[in-house]
Amino acid sequence: MNNDTLHxxxxxxxxxxxxxxxxxxxxxxxxxxxxxPIGALLSITAKGAVxxxxxxxxxxxxxxxxxxxxxxAILMIALIPFTRWVVGSSLGTTAAIVPLSIAAAPFFARITxxxxxQIDKSLIEAATVMGSTPWQIxxxxxxxxxxxxxxxxxxTLIVNLIGYSAMxxxxxxxGLGKVAIQxxxxxxxxxLMLATVIILIILVQLIQRIGSYSARCxxxxxxxxx
Amino acid sequence: xxxxxxxxxxxxxxxxxxxxxxxxxxxxxxxxxGQIQGIIGMSGAGKSxxxxxLVGLEIPTSGEILFHGENIVCFDxxxxxxxxxxxxxxxxxxxxxxxxxxxxxxxxxxxxxxxSQAQIKERVDELLDLVHLSHKKDAYPxxxxxxxxxxxxxxxxxxxxxxxxxxxxxxxxxxxxxMGSILELLQELNQRLNITIVAITHQLEVVKQICTHVAVxxxxxxxxQGTVQDLFNTPxxxxxxxxxxxxxxxxxxxxxxxxxxPTEDLYRLNFKGDSVKQPVIAQLLRAHHVTINxxxxxxxxxxxxxxxxxxxxxxxxxxxxxxxxNFLLENHVHWEKxx
Numbered sequence: 001m002n003n004d005t006l007h008x009x010x011x012x013x014x015x016x017x018x019x020x021x022x023x024x025x026x027x028x029x030x031x032x033x034x035x036x037p038i039g040a041l042l043s044i045t046a047k048g049a050v051x052x053x054x055x056x057x058x059x060x061x062x063x064x065x066x067x068x069x070x071x072x073a074i075l076m077i078a079l080i081p082f083t084r085w086v087v088g089s090s091l092g093t094t095a096a097i098v099p100l101s102i103a104a105a106p107f108f109a110r111i112t113x114x115x116x117x118q119i120d121k122s123l124i125e126a127a128t129v130m131g132s133t134p135w136q137i138x139x140x141x142x143x144x145x146x147x148x149x150x151x152x153x154x155x156t157l158i159v160n161l162i163g164y165s166a167m168x169x170x171x172x173x174x175g176l177g178k179v180a181i182q183x184x185x186x187x188x189x190x191x192l193m194l195a196t197v198i199i200l201i202i203l204v205q206l207i208q209r210i211g212s213y214s215a216r217c218x219x220x221x222x223x224x225x226x
Numbered sequence: 227x228x229x230x231x232x233x234x235x236x237x238x239x240x241x242x243x244x245x246x247x248x249x250x251x252x253x254x255x256x257x258x259x260g261q262i263q264g265i266i267g268m269s270g271a272g273k274s275x276x277x278x279x280l281v282g283l284e285i286p287t288s289g290e291i292l293f294h295g296e297n298i299v300c301f302d303x304x305x306x307x308x309x310x311x312x313x314x315x316x317x318x319x320x321x322x323x324x325x326x327x328x329x330x331x332x333x334x335x336x337x338x339x340x341x342s343q344a345q346i347k348e349r350v351d352e353l354l355d356l357v358h359l360s361h362k363k364d365a366y367p368x369x370x371x372x373x374x375x376x377x378x379x380x381x382x383x384x385x386x387x388x389x390x391x392x393x394x395x396x397x398x399x400x401x402x403x404x405m406g407s408i409l410e411l412l413q414e415l416n417q418r419l420n421i422t423i424v425a426i427t428h429q430l431e432v433v434k435q436i437c438t439h440v441a442v443x444x445x446x447x448x449x450x451q452g453t454v455q456d457l458f459n460t461p462x463x464x465x466x467x468x469x470x471x472x473x474x475x476x477x478x479x480x481x482x483x484x485x486x487x488p489t490e491d492l493y494r495l496n497f498k499g500d501s502v503k504q505p506v507i508a509q510l511l512r513a514h515h516v517t518i519n520x521x522x523x524x525x526x527x528x529x530x531x532x533x534x535x536x537x538x539x540x541x542x543x544x545x546x547x548x549x550x551x552n553f554l555l556e557n558h559v560h561w562e563k564x565x
Binding site for chain 2: 120122123125126127128129130131132133136140141144145147221222223
């Protein structure tokens with residue numbers, strides 16, 4: 001490893017690490033903001049739920065399935081015109097946020113739906129019998145009762161987004177993926193390649209640890225596990 | 227006017243394959259202010275369906291359920307919510323919110339009803355005091371015992387000063403001691419707050435300990451109803467008798483008789499109220515020429531009422547026996563012939 005490589009490493013990696021974090025955090029925030037309400041709608045329009053509605057459930061579920069079934073690389077390319085319209089360019093870190101959010105939102109919708117579905121039906125009935133509106137059931141019962149599963153699901157979402165963001169980096173996005181493809185692969189710099197991969201591994205490990213720990217703290221506080 | 231009136235309620239369930247299951251067949255029942263109405267039946271008798279209809283979770287296929295004269299079957303969602311703010315319900319498995327502390331659980335119905343923070347705090351303290359659990363205020367439900375959880379369930383159900391408290395197998399998941407203390411609490415609340423209680427149960431103990439009135443439900447029909455005293459004293463329907471089996475003596479055996487022969491002179495004498503305290507048998511023997519052989523006897527109390535029974539063999543001339551039986555009736559001792 002020569003001085004040039006070291007120099008590149010020290011200047012590029014911190015910057016692109018920040019870019020990766022920026023992409024992941026912003027797209028996770030958007031995906032949660034969009035996915036959570038969709039998941040909530042799915043769970044309350046499902047068969048036997050408080051607002052059982054086959055039409056809305058079917059419609060939403062189909063949209064979510066379509067969003068989840070398109071491979072991310074294809075989705076990124078397909079969304080280029082849309083991305084250009086939203087952020088003015090289809091290249092760069094900010095531009096990558098658009099496909100990342102769109103890929104992650106349906107995923108989080110399903111995570112929310114399954115977290116809500118795990119809550120005991122009789123608890124929801126109890127809330128109904130106390131005179132709750134569907135909105136109150138979502139905000140005061142379903143959300144707090146499934147908080148620890150949502151944290152676990154959110155952790156999975158972020159870890160997935162780190163992977164996707166690296167893929168986005170290879171296709172014109174910024175972040176560590178860009179370093180890996182441009183310097184590691186195209187210029188055949190094994191040191192940079194290895195450094196990016198190690199940093200990604202550490203990042204994923206760290207986030208998984210924090211996520212699992214937080215979920216466990218919530219459970220321990222309410223006494224569901226020891 | 228009864229506070230809750232069930233009028234000819236039927237409920238059919240259709241399975242996807244087209245089979246029709248009749249869960250309730252023309253159930254009618256009136257529940258008046260201050261009563262503790264028990265609805266007892268074996269599992270599958272339809273009592274849970276009836277309870278779900280009463281709180282609006284199921285809509286009866288036909289019939290009316292009147293609450294203060296208003297038919298809740300026709301209510302839309304908004305009207306149902308208003309109705310539900312005027313009732314309380316407790317459950318077999320408590321259904322407390324695990325993410326909320328005891329105080330927050332009790333606060334829930336107040337919160338969704340739009341009470342202010344100050345009002346909530348005051349009312350929660352009051353309710354915690356009512357169920358004797360002030361010291362558990364900040365605990366989470368997972369850390370409480372079953373009995374404590376049900377007390378919190380009761381406090382939560384009473385938060386909005388309901389007119390009626392519905393109990394859905396409220397003591398079925400509790401051990402006998404805890405069950406006793408929960409029943410005592412319910413009775414105390416009924417007396418102190420004059421709240422009407424409707425208790426669905428398969429446990430005879432519940433009916434025996436706290437109910438003033440009881441309806442026996444079997445196969446979707448109410449087969450017998452009335453005050454607990456009447457039902458326990460003179461159960462008419464086979465289902466009721468079956469339920470009361472544990473309370474009734476086993477039929478007398480021929481070997482117990484002096485003669486060792488079958489006899490037609492066996493009688494069951496039912497005492498209730500004041501007749502329990504009178505030495506009726508002694509008076510009878512003094513006034514009439516019969517002899518009495520006591521085969522079985524018991525005295526028990528349901529709530530404030532004391533009652534007892536004797537199984538006796540009455541021997542004597544036909545005339546003397548008839549006179550003796552009339553004497554018993556005059557002294558408010560009902561008898562039935564055991565054959």
